[in-house]
Amino acid sequence: MARVKDPAKIDRLFEAALRHVLETGYAGLKMAEVAREAGVATGTIYTYFGGKADLINQLYRHLKQQKMEAIMQEHDPEAPLTQQIKLLWTNYFRDALGAPVRNHFIRQYEYSDLLDEESRKLHKNSYKPVYALLEKAKRAGLIRQLPVDTMTAFLIGGANEIAHQGFGQQIDLQEQDIERCYQLAWGAIKQV
Amino acid sequence: MARVKDPAKIDRLFEAALRHVLETGYAGLKMAEVAREAGVATGTIYTYFGGKADLINQLYRHLKQQKMEAIMQEHDPEAPLTQQIKLLWTNYFRDALGAPVRNHFIRQYEYSDLLDEESRKLHKNSYKPVYALLEKAKRAGLIRQLPVDTMTAFLIGGANEIAHQGFGQQIDLQEQDIERCYQLAWGAIKQV
Amino acid sequence: MARVKDPAKIDRLFEAALRHVLETGYAGLKMAEVAREAGVATGTIYTYFGGKADLINQLYRHLKQQKMEAIMQEHDPEAPLTQQIKLLWTNYFRDALGAPVRNHFIRQYEYSDLLDEESRKLHKNSYKPVYALLEKAKRAGLIRQLPVDTMTAFLIGGANEIAHQGFGQQIDLQEQDIERCYQLAWGAIKQV
Amino acid sequence: MARVKDPAKIDRLFEAALRHVLETGYAGLKMAEVAREAGVATGTIYTYFGGKADLINQLYRHLKQQKMEAIMQEHDPEAPLTQQIKLLWTNYFRDALGAPVRNHFIRQYEYSDLLDEESRKLHKNSYKPVYALLEKAKRAGLIRQLPVDTMTAFLIGGANEIAHQGFGQQIDLQEQDIERCYQLAWGAIKQV
DNA sequence: TATGAATGAGCCTTCATTCAT
DNA sequence: TATGAATGAAGGCTCATTCAT
Numbered sequence: 001m002a003r004v005k006d007p008a009k010i011d012r013l014f015e016a017a018l019r020h021v022l023e024t025g026y027a028g029l030k031m032a033e034v035a036r037e038a039g040v041a042t043g044t045i046y047t048y049f050g051g052k053a054d055l056i057n058q059l060y061r062h063l064k065q066q067k068m069e070a071i072m073q074e075h076d077p078e079a080p081l082t083q084q085i086k087l088l089w090t091n092y093f094r095d096a097l098g099a100p101v102r103n104h105f106i107r108q109y110e111y112s113d114l115l116d117e118e119s120r121k122l123h124k125n126s127y128k129p130v131y132a133l134l135e136k137a138k139r140a141g142l143i144r145q146l147p148v149d150t151m152t153a154f155l156i157g158g159a160n161e162i163a164h165q166g167f168g169q170q171i172d173l174q175e176q177d178i179e180r181c182y183q184l185a186w187g188a189i190k191q192v
Numbered sequence: 193m194a195r196v197k198d199p200a201k202i203d204r205l206f207e208a209a210l211r212h213v214l215e216t217g218y219a220g221l222k223m224a225e226v227a228r229e230a231g232v233a234t235g236t237i238y239t240y241f242g243g244k245a246d247l248i249n250q251l252y253r254h255l256k257q258q259k260m261e262a263i264m265q266e267h268d269p270e271a272p273l274t275q276q277i278k279l280l281w282t283n284y285f286r287d288a289l290g291a292p293v294r295n296h297f298i299r300q301y302e303y304s305d306l307l308d309e310e311s312r313k314l315h316k317n318s319y320k321p322v323y324a325l326l327e328k329a330k331r332a333g334l335i336r337q338l339p340v341d342t343m344t345a346f347l348i349g350g351a352n353e354i355a356h357q358g359f360g361q362q363i364d365l366q367e368q369d370i371e372r373c374y375q376l377a378w379g380a381i382k383q384v
Numbered sequence: 385m386a387r388v389k390d391p392a393k394i395d396r397l398f399e400a401a402l403r404h405v406l407e408t409g410y411a412g413l414k415m416a417e418v419a420r421e422a423g424v425a426t427g428t429i430y431t432y433f434g435g436k437a438d439l440i441n442q443l444y445r446h447l448k449q450q451k452m453e454a455i456m457q458e459h460d461p462e463a464p465l466t467q468q469i470k471l472l473w474t475n476y477f478r479d480a481l482g483a484p485v486r487n488h489f490i491r492q493y494e495y496s497d498l499l500d501e502e503s504r505k506l507h508k509n510s511y512k513p514v515y516a517l518l519e520k521a522k523r524a525g526l527i528r529q530l531p532v533d534t535m536t537a538f539l540i541g542g543a544n545e546i547a548h549q550g551f552g553q554q555i556d557l558q559e560q561d562i563e564r565c566y567q568l569a570w571g572a573i574k575q576v
Numbered sequence: 577m578a579r580v581k582d583p584a585k586i587d588r589l590f591e592a593a594l595r596h597v598l599e600t601g602y603a604g605l606k607m608a609e610v611a612r613e614a615g616v617a618t619g620t621i622y623t624y625f626g627g628k629a630d631l632i633n634q635l636y637r638h639l640k641q642q643k644m645e646a647i648m649q650e651h652d653p654e655a656p657l658t659q660q661i662k663l664l665w666t667n668y669f670r671d672a673l674g675a676p677v678r679n680h681f682i683r684q685y686e687y688s689d690l691l692d693e694e695s696r697k698l699h700k701n702s703y704k705p706v707y708a709l710l711e712k713a714k715r716a717g718l719i720r721q722l723p724v725d726t727m728t729a730f731l732i733g734g735a736n737e738i739a740h741q742g743f744g745q746q747i748d749l750q751e752q753d754i755e756r757c758y759q760l761a762w763g764a765i766k767q768v
Numbered sequence: 769t770a771t772g773a774a775t776g777a778g779c780c781t782t783c784a785t786t787c788a789t
Numbered sequence: 790t791a792t793g794a795a796t797g798a799a800g801g802c803t804c805a806t807t808c809a810t
Contacts (some may be wrong), residue, residue, distance in 0.1 A: 005790085023305070025217030031784060032793095041386070041792040043786075052784065111356070113215070146372060153357060154376045157349030165345060167303055180338060184346045188380040194617070194771035195809055223801060233775040238802070386792035387788055407689070409601030415780060425796045430781070495743055497599070530756060537741060538760045541733030549729060551687055564722060568730045572764040581769085607805060608772095617771040619807075628805065 010048055012038035014059050022104055026056060026114060057119050060109050063102045064119075068126050070095040075129075081137045088130065089155055089185055090178060096156075096163040097173060103163055127152070143189045154188045202240055204230035206251050214296055218248060218306060249311050252301050255294045256311075260318050262287040267321075273329045280322065281377055282370060284348055288355040289365060295355055319344070335381045346380045394432055396422035398443050406488055410440060410498060441503050444493050447486045448503075452510055454479040459513075465521045472514065473539055473569055477562060480540075480547040487547055511536070527573045538572045586624055588614035590635050598680055602632060602690060633695050636685050639678045640695075644702050646671040651705075657713045664706060665761055668732055669754060672739040679739055703728070719765045730764045 016037035021029045031052060035042045049055040071091045075084065096103050109115060110123055127149075134148040143151065158181065173181075208229035213221045223244060227234045241247040263283045267276065288295050301307060302315055319341075326340040335343065350373065365373075400421035405413045415436060419426045433439040455475045459468065480487050493499060494507055511533075518532040527535065542565065557565075592613035597605045607628060611618045625631040647667045651660065672679050685691060686699055703725075710724040719727065734757065749757075 025219050027217050027220030030782090042784090043793065044791055046785070047790065107356075144376070146376075149357065150354065150373065151376070153353035154346075154350035154373075154380070157351070157353035158346035158380070159349070161345035161349035161352065162342065164299075164303070165341065181342065181346075184336070184338075184343070184380040187382070187384065188346070188350070188376040190379070192379070195773045197773070222799090234801090235776065235803075236774055239773060244801070387794045389794070409603050411601050412603030414778090426780090427782075427797065428795055431794060436780070491740075495740070528760070530760075533741065534738065534757065535760070537737035538730075538734035538757075538764070541735070541737035542730035542764070543733070545729035545733035545736060546726065548683075548687070549725065565726065565730075568720070568722075568727070568764040571766070571768070572730070572734065572760040574763070576763070606803090611772095618805090619772065620770055622806070623769065 005048060009038065009040055009044070013040070013045060013048060013055070014062055017055055017059050018063070018101060018105055021056065021059075022101060022108065026052075026112075029056075031055075053114060053116075056109065056114055057116050060106065060115060060119050061122055063106055064122055064126065067095060067099075067102065067106060070099075072129070081133065081140055081142055084133055085137060085143075086182060086186070088133065089159075089182055092156060093159045093178060093181060096159045097166070100163050100167050103160075104167060107160065141191055143191055145191075146189075151189045155185050158185055158188075197239070201230065201232055201236070205232070205237060205240065205247070206254055209247055209251050210255070210293060210297055213248065213251075214293060214300065218244070218304075221248075223247075245306060245308075248301065248306055249308050252298065252307060252311050253314055255298055256314050256318065259287060259291075259294065259298060262291075264321065273325070273332055273334055276325055277329060277335075278374060278378070280325065281347060281351075281374055285351045285370060285373060288348075288351045289358065292355045292358065295352075299352065333383055335383055338381075343381045347377050350377055389431070393422065393424055393428070397424070397429060397432065397439070398446055401439055401443050402447070402485060402489055405440065405443075406485060406492065410436070410496075413440075415439075437498060437500075440493065440498060441500050444490065444499060444503050445506055447490055448506055448510065451479060451483075451486065451490060454483075456513070465517070465524055465526055468517055469521060469527075470566060470570070472517065473543075473566055474562060476540060477543045477565060480543045481550065481557060484547045484551050487544070488551060491544065525575055527575055530573075535573045539569050542569055581624060585614065585616055585620070589616070589621060589624060589631070590638055593631055593635055594639070594677060594681055597632065597635075598677060598684065602628075602688075605632075607631075629690060629692075632685065632690055633692050636682065636691060636695050637698055639682055640698055640702065643671060643675075643678065643682060646675075648705070657709070657716055657718055660709055661713060662758060662762070664709065665731060665735075665758055666754060669735045669757060672732075672735045673742065673749060676739050676743050679736075680743060683736065717767055719767055722765075727765045731761050734761055 013034060016034045017029065019037070020033060024030075029052065031045055032042045034055075035045050045055065049058060071088055073091050075087060075091075077084070079087075115123070130152060131148045134143065134151060137143045138145060138148070162181070205226060208226045209221065211229070212225060216222075221244065223237055224234045226247070227237050230237075237247065241250060263280060265283050267279060267283075269276070271279070307315070322344060323340045326335065326343060329335045330337060330340070354373070397418060400418045401413065403421070404417060408414075413436065415429055416426045418439075419429050422429075429439065433442060455472060457475050459471060459475075461468070463471075499507070514536060515532045518527065518535060521527045522529060522532070546565075589610060592610045593605065595613070596609060600606075605628065607621055608618045610631075611621050621631065625634060647664055649667050651663060651667075653660070655663075691699070706728060707724045710719065710727060713719045714721060714724070738757070
């Protein structure tokens with residue numbers, strides 16, 4: 001009988017929230033504006049979300065999940081390790097440049113104390129497959145014998161930096177540019 | 193004849209503002225709280241700063257200048273290029289880890305539209321010496337033949353990433369850790 | 385589907401604003417107090433008015449329109465000119481004494497730079513019918529051959545002065561007093 | 577030994593206060609701005625005046641006294657009554673047009689509750705000579721047999737109105753204009 | 769006496785949230 | 790469930806007054 005919650009509204013609310021929260025920050029984000037841009041009444045947000053903090057947390061988890069899926073795209077655990085590393089790095093890089101707003105948001109809130117328990121858990125788990133892969137590669141002597149989190153930092157640091165620098169601009173990398181960038185990243189961690 | 197403006201107040205206001213703005217964001221930063229923590233009355237802030245935006249801009253320039261000085265510390269333009277690069281990178285890395293709050297703040301506002309003209313100019317100029325150095329190294333065939341901004345991204349990306357991950361935690365790197373990290377960074381850009 | 389805007393609130397806000405603005409002046413008028421006296425929350429004012437300046441402008445136009453209607457009450461453009469003048473003057477006088485607060489407010493803000501374009505236009509237009517009537521009377525030789533704005537000043541000056549002096553007191557003029565006062569006003573402008 | 581209060585500063589403070597209080601109202605008047613325009617430090621005002629209210633009261637009395645002197649200029653209690661009335665009216669009119677700012681200020685605060693006892697007393701006394709003169713003229717059958725305050729209202733109302741309308745503009749009345757205006761005023765009260 | 773930095777109460781306005789419809 | 794008017798707490802900034810110099 002009663003109308004049911006409308007998933008399309010949630011998406012529109014997510015979009016509107018994301019569009020603004022990076023420009024204004026959490027405290028500057030206006031619920032009324034999010035509502036207006038999503039085409040719903042102010043009060044309606046509270047049917048879908050517990051409040052501002054909940055909206056941001058749900059948005060975080062929504063985007064984080066998208067990003068994790070993007071990175072694991074076509075991943076084959078049976079493939080050679082170097083190939084797996086390259087695929088994951090390339091996925092990460094493409095995603096960082098292709099969805100800079102989403103990635104900027106995730107980085108911004110990753111370590112903020114706005115995130116609730118559930119969001120934090122998701123974040124923590126997101127590193128696991130990468131760390132596991134690098135541990136294998138270490139044992140295989142393919143990469144340097146350094147802590148995996150350090151090497152991860154250098155792998156994704158360059159990608160994040162380029163995304164950060166190009167934030168707001170149109171970036172149009174060719175396949176060969178990606179290949180070159182990967183060589184930089186790989187040059188950093190590969191066993192010498 | 194009257195009380196004279198007290199520069200120490202400015203420093204205390206800077207400290208208090210920095211301490212809070214990263215936790216709360218610009219919109220969440222409360223002038224009254226900054227004042228209270230700096231040990232002055234609310235209104236006193238406005239004797240030293242034009243308002244919230246001006247406080248943040250002056251803070252940005254203050255910290256950016258500190259960072260630029262830290263990076264150029266002991267820099268010798270006559271030294272061998274590889275040595276110069278290593279010194280600058282090491283300075284950058286030490287600073288990123290040693291003053292994570294300051295660096296986080298700078299990165300946060302670097303591309304925000306809160307920065308005024310003067311602040312933007314400072315930011316723009318900050319890259320010049322590094323780019324110039326890398327151009328020389330490229331011509332000397334010491335590093336890859338890639339755009340200097342791309343290589344810069346991979347140089348500082350790892351450092352930023354580690355600082356970002358370790359934000360809020362106590363990081364205690366040994367000299368040899370720094371050396372190892374530099375090898376990662378240098379491995380990324382060095383001519384193969 | 386939601387609560388609907390309540391025009392009665394506007395009236396209550398007008399009343400409260402008028403009650404205070406003459407005592408305190410514009411800068412001294414407190415929005416919170418206006419709201420409290422109107423029986424609404426502070427923020428509610430901003431549902432109906434753009435802010436303090438807008439509240440005062442809308443109040444001005446509201447009262448000015450009331451006053452204009454009061455003056456033109458029962459005006460008959462076909463009636464003899466002297467009769468028209470007498471009617472308008474009497475209406476003006478009755479209104480000045482009967483609604484001294486309203487009239488004081490209008491005079492106070494009439495030439496202030498708080499008035500926006502729309503309010504100024506209203507003010508400007510309000511003189512037109514009186515000036516037109518006096519011009520006709522001049523051509524008919526009924527009144528002195530002097531500029532109509534000068535004569536208008538003497539017509540309404542006495543009325544305003546009495547209202548001004550009696551401001552805050554209870555004035556209870558009899559019909560014959562009004563008649564006598566009109567004789568003073570008419571004595572000033574009538575052709576000798 | 578100690579320097580003594582400087583009368584020139586008082587004048588400059590009066591001037592600055594008068595210049596602003598009409599534009600902004602009492603609550604909008606800024607002590608710091610008055611001080612700056614008078615060329616003294618903010619705190620110095622408090623050497624000369626007890627505070628904002630005292631500044632305005634002293635200013636009122638200062639200006640009121642100036643005005644009373646201007647009106648009584650060349651007054652000769654032995655002269656014929658009609659001549660005395662004409663002189664006082666003319667003085668009043670010239671003063672209203674010649675010092676519109678001063679007169680506007682006086683009118684504005686005349687009935688405000690900002691005035692202290694001393695100021696109120698001065699105001700009350702200022703009417704006495706005019707009322708006495710009109711009483712004599714009434715007894716002599718020169719003017720209408722109406723209350724003197726009513727007739728006073730019509731005498732000065734026109735003058736005030738013209739000053740009010742011309743407020744802020746340059747008014748340049750010729751001698752003959754003044755004569756004509758007096759005829760209007762006299763026409764109102766003279767015995768018919 | 770003069771200065772102007774310092775104080776902090778106070779006010780306009782905003783906006784997350786609630787609730788009558 | 791959807792709406793948007795209503796609420797009122799909170800924050801940036803101002804400014805009369807004080808006071809150290």
